[in-house]
Amino acid sequence: MIGGSKILIIDDNQEVVDVLADFLSLNDCDVYQASMGYDGLDILNKKDIDIVLLDVRLPDINGISLLDAIKESKPSVAVIMITGYYDPSFVIDAMKKGASDFLLKPFELDKLMLVMMRVVRERRLLIEKENILHNLEDKKKIEVLNRELQKKIKELTMMYHISNKFNTINIYDDIYEKMVHIVGEIMDVKSCGYYVTDNDNKELILYTGYAKDNNVIPENGHKISIAGDSFGEARMAGRHVLQDNRLYLPLIIKGECIGFIMAETMANRNGNKRSLDGDIFFLKLIADKASTQIENRMLYESLFENILHTLKSLIIAINKRDFYTEGHCKRVTEMSLILGERMGINEYERDAIKVVGPVHDLGKIGIPDAILLKPQGLTDAEYAIMKGHSIYGEEIMSRFEILSREAKIIRHHHEKYDGSGYPDALSGEEIPLCSRIIAVCDTYDAMGTERPYKKAASRAEIAVEITRCKGSQFDPSIAESFVDLIRDGYNAGR
Numbered sequence: 001m002i003g004g005s006k007i008l009i010i011d012d013n014q015e016v017v018d019v020l021a022d023f024l025s026l027n028d029c030d031v032y033q034a035s036m037g038y039d040g041l042d043i044l045n046k047k048d049i050d051i052v053l054l055d056v057r058l059p060d061i062n063g064i065s066l067l068d069a070i071k072e073s074k075p076s077v078a079v080i081m082i083t084g085y086y087d088p089s090f091v092i093d094a095m096k097k098g099a100s101d102f103l104l105k106p107f108e109l110d111k112l113m114l115v116m117m118r119v120v121r122e123r124r125l126l127i128e129k130e131n132i133l134h135n136l137e138d139k140k141k142i143e144v145l146n147r148e149l150q151k152k153i154k155e156l157t158m159m160y161h162i163s164n165k166f167n168t169i170n171i172y173d174d175i176y177e178k179m180v181h182i183v184g185e186i187m188d189v190k191s192c193g194y195y196v197t198d199n200d201n202k203e204l205i206l207y208t209g210y211a212k213d214n215n216v217i218p219e220n221g222h223k224i225s226i227a228g229d230s231f232g233e234a235r236m237a238g239r240h241v242l243q244d245n246r247l248y249l250p251l252i253i254k255g256e257c258i259g260f261i262m263a264e265t266m267a268n269r270n271g272n273k274r275s276l277d278g279d280i281f282f283l284k285l286i287a288d289k290a291s292t293q294i295e296n297r298m299l300y301e302s303l304f305e306n307i308l309h310t311l312k313s314l315i316i317a318i319n320k321r322d323f324y325t326e327g328h329c330k331r332v333t334e335m336s337l338i339l340g341e342r343m344g345i346n347e348y349e350r351d352a353i354k355v356v357g358p359v360h361d362l363g364k365i366g367i368p369d370a371i372l373l374k375p376q377g378l379t380d381a382e383y384a385i386m387k388g389h390s391i392y393g394e395e396i397m398s399r400f401e402i403l404s405r406e407a408k409i410i411r412h413h414h415e416k417y418d419g420s421g422y423p424d425a426l427s428g429e430e431i432p433l434c435s436r437i438i439a440v441c442d443t444y445d446a447m448g449t450e451r452p453y454k455k456a457a458s459r460a461e462i463a464v465e466i467t468r469c470k471g472s473q474f475d476p477s478i479a480e481s482f483v484d485l486i487r488d489g490y491n492a493g494r
């Protein structure tokens, strides 16, 4: 029962120590001895002692002080006090300080055994209890950490979704509408919107809104009066404003507030004040992402404008040499846009035609005057040189990396639907859609324009020719749409 226990006997009476040591060793205990109190403390600190048998009178320190020292350094060690006389107040004092029991000298070994057994059992229970408490504390700590971890995972997941949604916005989307939808889809809100301020900063005007479930958001253009200067301060400091369960956060572009994102938070179910830290954090994240996208668009548009300006100066150079090209390019652009509109092309294709149309014959800058301005028809050799203009055009355009797709449209504007065109003999839908549209309008305008070497064809004659060539030279559906357009009375810019 007590076998295996490590017992330290601290007593200056060697006879007592010998008796106890023999008895305990016989019961399979590991026994350590000290005749002085401080020597006993040394052993206690070096060995993993379970029970101390402590004489209350020692030469260097009294038993109660030593009991204090033992309990302070090793609270789980059981201490049995040994005394030669019984003093109730002393016993009470020692018990209060954590002594497990008292043995009166001379003591009977049977009684010692009983006390030892009880103390060993109590100590085991104490250690077990401490382990359980320790485990409980660990469990509580783990639960707290788990909750924090779950919160972080939720935050990271939301941040990932926000980034992902912004990444799918393309250049033609309404960024403010998309931003408001992201707020509504990601955050726990009743409704949200984007507001701009009027010139006097006295009203917020709803640009676009989004409502969840059965909640409602007013029509775009709805106005809210601004009370006081809270929005002015928020605008200056980039801070949020909370008003009627609605969070308003300024949207800042290049240091200037251009409007406010609004998120109407859910009412608290328990009636307790709800922390808005999470809502503010995510709203700020969304505002930052939107600001970055808006700034990038501004940069892109200014770059685009510069490039178009450069291209236009090249066109002016061609027009000075060949007046026909200027009017031709303008008409082809106008026709292509109207035809594209009728066919339901998307915004990118519409913009591509706006860019490419006026410069689709840009490559003619590389064609010698003797060929470009020749009043008669071209010989085969001259025509072969003339055909090079689509490649020259692509080469010039592809110097601008952001116009790489537009450069391909120029390269292929003389391809034919059946693969007999140039420069790459592409066929069908291998040819970019905008090139196929421009090809029809290009032919229409060339046929309808009088040149020194030929008369202008009538609209009816051209319609017949385009119909005849559908499926061979032209995309059949584009050719049909164009002929319909002509029959509906479109006069192709003339």
Ligand SMILES: [Fe+2]
Binding pocket: 360, 361, 389, 413, 414
């Ligand atoms: Fe051309």
